[in-house]
Amino acid sequence: MTARILDGKATAAEIRADLAKRVEALRERGVRVGLGTVLVGDDPGSSAYVNMKHRDCAEVGIESIRRDLPADASQEDVERAVAELNADPACTGYIVQLPLPKGLDEHRVLELIDPAKDADGLHPVNLGRLVLMQPGPLPCTPKGIVELLRRYDVPLRGAEVVVVGRGITVGRSLGLLLTRRTENATVTSCHTATRDLAAHTRRADIVVAAAGVPGLITADMVKPGAAVLDVGVSRVDGKLTGDVAPEVREVAGWLAPNPGGVGPMTRAMLLANVVEAAEAAAGA
Numbered sequence: 001m002t003a004r005i006l007d008g009k010a011t012a013a014e015i016r017a018d019l020a021k022r023v024e025a026l027r028e029r030g031v032r033v034g035l036g037t038v039l040v041g042d043d044p045g046s047s048a049y050v051n052m053k054h055r056d057c058a059e060v061g062i063e064s065i066r067r068d069l070p071a072d073a074s075q076e077d078v079e080r081a082v083a084e085l086n087a088d089p090a091c092t093g094y095i096v097q098l099p100l101p102k103g104l105d106e107h108r109v110l111e112l113i114d115p116a117k118d119a120d121g122l123h124p125v126n127l128g129r130l131v132l133m134q135p136g137p138l139p140c141t142p143k144g145i146v147e148l149l150r151r152y153d154v155p156l157r158g159a160e161v162v163v164v165g166r167g168i169t170v171g172r173s174l175g176l177l178l179t180r181r182t183e184n185a186t187v188t189s190c191h192t193a194t195r196d197l198a199a200h201t202r203r204a205d206i207v208v209a210a211a212g213v214p215g216l217i218t219a220d221m222v223k224p225g226a227a228v229l230d231v232g233v234s235r236v237d238g239k240l241t242g243d244v245a246p247e248v249r250e251v252a253g254w255l256a257p258n259p260g261g262v263g264p265m266t267r268a269m270l271l272a273n274v275v276e277a278a279e280a281a282a283g284a
């Protein structure tokens with residue numbers, strides 16, 4: 001068996017085309033849509049992601065607002081940038097690119113974001129809404145994963161999903177999303193203290209690998225026909241490397257590769273969150 005590719009790049013392009021029409025409809029009603037980003041430091045990965053987010057904005061017709069701060073920016077500098085974006089009427093929603101350089105208090109910064117402008121869904125109020133299964137902006141990577149699975153008709157209801165990694169941007173939030181009544185999956189959260197990872201993944205209908213350990217998921221750890229989504233990001237010899245070994249393609253039923261799978265969906269969902277916020281504010 002060779003896995004069907006869950007093509008996040010193509011799917012994200014379709015989503016952007018749809019969002020461009022919605023942005024145009026808002027513009028015709030006099031509503032401006034703007035995405036802000038706060039980038040601290042010069043980490044090449046983070047800079048590349050932020051550049052891609054602004055390139056996507058240009059394609060869709062969303063205005064870009066950038067706050068790029070140097071690597072030695074203080075906590076006060078970052079908090080000032082957040083306060084400016086909270087107050088800026090041109091900014092519909094914004095994100096603080098993570099991770100922040102060491103020494104900065106990430107939680108404190110996320111707490112200062114106006115929850116109504118939280119395009120990442122990572123403010124404690126919005127994460128609380130997710131826990132309570134109330135409407136609100138959803139974290140972009142988990143939202144992108146669910147959208148990708150839906151568009152490729154990967155069955156979710158009652159599916160056994162193993163999520164490897166418990167970070168807030170992916171693993172932890174994804175578990176909350178997939179156990180909502182609209183998704184109805186059964187989720188097992190695996191992490192560094194999981195005793196027998198392979199025993200869990202072999203039982204799974206869907207494996208989401210977000211550990212950041214290159215090649216962690218090997219073919220013998222995957223049930224034939226399962227869906228495998230590679231969300232891990234590591235740089236090996238300067239090359240982006242995922243958590244899923246290449247041979248998994250011969251066993252899995254579906255595969256979201258890395259690059260080209262979940263990453264572009266993360267960016268598309270960020271734009272979707274901004275457009276949804278603008279539409280809600282405009283009563284559209």
Ligand SMILES: Nc1nc2c(c(=O)[nH]1)N[C@@H](CN(C=O)c1ccc(C(=O)N[C@@H](CCC(=O)O)C(=O)O)cc1)CN2
Nearest residue numbers: 049095096097098099120140169259260261263264266
């Ligand atoms: N504030 C946030 N910070 C981070 C998030 C997040 O959701 N919000 N997630 C990750 C990184 N991330 C978003 O910023 C992200 C990851 C991957 C991609 C992407 O398009 N990847 C491409 C390939 C890129 C490359 O070649 O390097 C792909 O997978 O095809 C975009 C955004 C951590 N930080």
